[in-house]
Amino acid sequence: MINVVIDGTSYPADEGQTALQVARQNGINIPTLCYHPALKPSGSCKLCAVEVSGRTSGRPIAMLSCILKVTEGLEIKTTGPVVDAARVRAFKNLLRMAPQSQRLRRMADAYGVDLGPPPDGCVRCRLCVRVCKEIVGAGALKMEKVDGVLFVVPEVDRCIGCGTCANICPTGAIRVEDQENVRSVMIRDVVIGKHPLERCEGCGRWFATTRFMDFIEQRTAPHPHVKETHKYCPTCAKLFSDRTRAVSEHSVKVILPGH
Ligand code: SF4
Numbered sequence: 150m151i152n153v154v155i156d157g158t159s160y161p162a163d164e165g166q167t168a169l170q171v172a173r174q175n176g177i178n179i180p181t182l183c184y185h186p187a188l189k190p191s192g193s194c195k196l197c198a199v200e201v202s203g204r205t206s207g208r209p210i211a212m213l214s215c216i217l218k219v220t221e222g223l224e225i226k227t228t229g230p231v232v233d234a235a236r237v238r239a240f241k242n243l244l245r246m247a248p249q250s251q252r253l254r255r256m257a258d259a260y261g262v263d264l265g266p267p268p269d270g271c272v273r274c275r276l277c278v279r280v281c282k283e284i285v286g287a288g289a290l291k292m293e294k295v296d297g298v299l300f301v302v303p304e305v306d307r308c309i310g311c312g313t314c315a316n317i318c319p320t321g322a323i324r325v326e327d328q329e330n331v332r333s334v335m336i337r338d339v340v341i342g343k344h345p346l347e348r349c350e351g352c353g354r355w356f357a358t359t360r361f362m363d364f365i366e367q368r369t370a371p372h373p374h375v376k377e378t379h380k381y382c383p384t385c386a387k388l389f390s391d392r393t394r395a396v397s398e399h400s401v402k403v404i405l406p407g408h
């Protein structure tokens with residue numbers, strides 16, 4: 150029987166045991182992924198790092214507790230900056246290989262390791278949220294924490310299906326897809342809204358959602374001249390306004406003396 154010091158407390162241990170075994174039999178938590186009690190340890194995941202004073206240098210170093218055999222008077226720490234740094238490195242390295250793993254994220258969360266947002270295509274620039282609020286005026290998107298991580302999420306029943314968020318998103322994390330007369334708005338492949346589309350009164354193609362048209366109608370109520378073109382798609386609206394301008398310029402030419 151020997152004695153091992155873990156986090157300042159001395160525990161009895163058998164020669165040949167690993168630091169992880171001694172810690173666990175005394176109720177001290179150390180994260181592990183590749184460890185299995187029925188198998189020989191492999192030291193693959195690197196999550197089980199603990200701090201040990203270097204035997205030659207005396208400087209604290211991180212060692213893998215699943216393969217570290219205890220010796221009389223060995224002192225280890227299971228928390229602190231050396232352990233934290235090793236754990237963050239290990240979690241990040243594992244998540245690079247398995248970015249979809251919710252188990253890894255839950256483990257990291259349980260041990261207070263901040264891994265930042267998942268690699269889901271969104272760079273958290275908030276352009277979509279800001280444009281929807283500041284320019285469109287619909288306020289249909291917001292940032293919300295889910296399991297400690299910020300995500301762009303929809304506000305209930307605020308989306309008008311205009312697609313401005315998808316146009317401004319620099320990474321394609323928000324997308325708009327039109328199929329016949331229905332527009333779907335998607336964030337990270339989750340459909341957050343389906344909207345019926347209206348036909349352009351000029352060329353007849355589906356071009357804007359009914360909710361968007363209603364929204365514009367309300368917003369342009371104080372400006373009656375705008376209503377003339379808002380039932381047209383952008384191409385027809387341009388043709389329409391070019392023709393109106395040409396007619397009014399022609400009228401001016403006829404009226405002005407000397408022309
Ligand atoms: S969804 Fe696109 S625009 Fe919105 S925060 Fe993410 S990257 Fe930026």
Ligand code: FES
Nearest residue numbers: 192194195197215
């Ligand atoms: S438990 Fe995976 S390296 Fe120790």
